Structures are given as C-alpha cells and as structure tokens.
Amino acid sequence: MTLAFGAIRRHPLLAMIATPEISLAVRADAPRIAAMSRDLVEQGLGWRWTPSRILRVMRDRATNVAVAREGEGISGFGIMQYKDDEAHLLLLAVDPMRRRKGIGSALMAWLETTALTAGTGCIYLEARARNAEARAFYGRLGYIEILTVRGLYSNSEDGIRIAKDLWSKPPSGG
Numbered sequence: 001m002t003l004a005f006g007a008i009r010r011h012p013l014l015a016m017i018a019t020p021e022i023s024l025a026v027r028a029d030a031p032r033i034a035a036m037s038r039d040l041v042e043q044g045l046g047w048r049w050t051p052s053r054i055l056r057v058m059r060d061r062a063t064n065v066a067v068a069r070e071g072e073g074i075s076g077f078g079i080m081q082y083k084d085d086e087a088h089l090l091l092l093a094v095d096p097m098r099r100r101k102g103i104g105s106a107l108m109a110w111l112e113t114t115a116l117t118a119g120t121g122c123i124y125l126e127a128r129a130r131n132a133e134a135r136a137f138y139g140r141l142g143y144i145e146i147l148t149v150r151g152l153y154s155n156s157e158d159g160i161r162i163a164k165d166l167w168s169k170p171p172s173g174g
C-alpha cells in the first residue's frame, strides 16, 4: 500500500507533535519488533508475535507494519490489518525510554492515514483493561471504549474493545 506523504503531513494528530520518521518495516526489523512485542505488550501471555510471524504479516498485503526510526534503531512500531470496511490495530508499542514524545501518536497518524487511503473509516483494537496508560493514550487520540470483553487475555484478565470512526468530525470546543 502506498501513501501520499502530503496526506500524512495533514493529519490532525501531527499538528500537535514533533514528527519522527515513520515508514514501512523491512525484513531486518522483524527481530526487534518481535522482541518489543514480547517485552512491552505480551508480558505474561506467552510470546505469540515471534520474528517469523512478524515476517509473515509483513508479506501480507492486507497488513501494514509501520516503524518509527531514530538513527539506526526503531523506537516504536504498529501493526494494522485492513479488512473490507474496518481496520484492526494488532500491536502498538514505543520504547519505554522514548515515550511521551509523540511517537505513538505519529505511528497512529500514519496508520490512520493509511486506513483512510484504503477507504477504511473504522479502526478497532483491544487493550488490557488494566493498561491505564494505553487507555489514556487512545482516549487522547479520540478513540472510544465500546465494550469490556471478560477474560479476553486469560480467565482473569479482561480486555477493552476500543474504536474510532475516522470519518466522524471531532467534537468542537475542546
């Protein structure tokens, strides 16, 4: 999937933040992305997003793996899958040392712009109910919590289904 750079630069989230370089991941990024998923997202759940699975989704035309590059390294990544009329954010993480600098917002802006370019206006994702940081982050970006899914991650850990309608106008006066 190709993106018009101008479309990304016009995204409203990017008006508020310094813009790191966001691009599609390349094969060599897979081990780092998988390790970040294991350590920052999948703690306590078992490692499902291994390097080979990351490589598989990179080859999938319906999925984008985006990375934030800083120097030689990756400070964050996001994986979004596109379906006919919705997109699903599968993973998102930013290096703990690089948080609160707008990198997560820039990754989401890139992925949202890609979804719109593909004609998809609804984005869904799930977060752990106890992940207050992620819930605050998505709330700030205009995402709405729509459902609690009991035992989504394990018998004792609930998930929150979160969504954003990219075509709806943001509330005024905020």
Ligand SMILES: CC(C)(COP(=O)(O)OP(=O)(O)OC[C@H]1O[C@@H](n2cnc3c(N)ncnc32)[C@H](O)[C@@H]1OP(=O)(O)O)[C@@H](O)C(=O)NCCC(=O)NCCS
Pocket: 040, 041, 092, 093, 094, 095, 098, 099, 100, 101, 102, 103, 104, 105, 106, 125, 126, 127, 128, 131, 132, 133, 134, 136, 137, 138, 140
């Ligand atoms: C959630 C995450 C991706 C946010 O990345 P980030 O680069 O720090 O996010 P940003 O800097 O773009 O934050 C944008 C806004 O979101 C909100 N926000 C972000 N992190 C927050 C936190 N820990 N607590 C409260 N609000 C937070 C703030 O409003 C922030 O703006 P501000 O810094 O000007 O106050 C990052 O914390 C992370 O990787 N967490 C671990 C993995 C994870 O939970 N992934 C999501 C799973 S669904």
